[in-house]
Amino acid sequence: MGIILASASPRRSEILENLKIPFQKRTSSIDESNYKMDNPLELVKILAYEKARSVRLPQDEDLLIIGADTIVVLGQTILGKPKNAEEATTYLKLLSGKAHSVYTGLAMIKSRDEALFLDYCETKVFMRSYRDEEIKAYIQTKEPMDKAGAYGIQGFGAALVEKIEGDYYNVVGLPISKLIEGFQFHGMDYFDSYHP
Numbered sequence: 488m489g490i491i492l493a494s495a496s497p498r499r500s501e502i503l504e505n506l507k508i509p510f511q512k513r514t515s516s517i518d519e520s521n522y523k524m525d526n527p528l529e530l531v532k533i534l535a536y537e538k539a540r541s542v543r544l545p546q547d548e549d550l551l552i553i554g555a556d557t558i559v560v561l562g563q564t565i566l567g568k569p570k571n572a573e574e575a576t577t578y579l580k581l582l583s584g585k586a587h588s589v590y591t592g593l594a595m596i597k598s599r600d601e602a603l604f605l606d607y608c609e610t611k612v613f614m615r616s617y618r619d620e621e622i623k624a625y626i627q628t629k630e631p632m633d634k635a636g637a638y639g640i641q642g643f644g645a646a647l648v649e650k651i652e653g654d655y656y657n658v659v660g661l662p663i664s665k666l667i668e669g670f671q672f673h674g675m676d677y678f679d680s681y682h683p
Contacts, residue, residue, distance in 0.1 A: 513542035531592030547598035559636030578637040584616035595669035604669040608662035610653030
């Protein structure tokens with residue numbers, strides 16, 4: 488069975504590549520701003536599902552389509568991708584010295600019968616107290632601009648993190664533990680797809 492990743496995220500692609508999972512990439516065209524919800528768990532699951540569904544083509548045969556969406560939640564506030572450097576600065580100041588949750592919704596849909604695995608993963612991230620100068624220098628790297636919460640744990644942003652509780656790959660954007668559950672749900676064994 489072929490695998491489609493419904494994401495433009497280089498980080499999600501890299502995770503699948505590191506797992507030696509062969510896949511093709513299709514970019515979802517959904518407008519995330521059309522989805523407004525107070526419940527972050529429902530939001531990430533719906534966005535993941537809509538992303539996967541949006542790349543499905545009528546001629547697709549026997550494919551597994553993977554959609555994912557990641558958000559950062561501080562208290563009751565959802566922090567998506569910052570629109571500009573000012574918003575990134577605001578997000579990073581809010582996160583400094585505090586714990587927050589990172590949620591990733593994961594949808595895995597079979598193209599043939601539309602069998603659906605839909606779940607989410609939560610990871611707690613504890614940020615150290617960092618200085619305004621560090622925020623400014625970090626924003627100058629441009630790394631925060633395409634990441635939920637305005638930081639990337641797999642890059643320079645790791646210097647802002649004190650510790651995490653949960654799946655590291657969830658914070659990067661694709662929780663491996665849930666991905667394996669989804670493969671098993673669809674009757675696939677991860678090691679069967681391994682091609683060195």
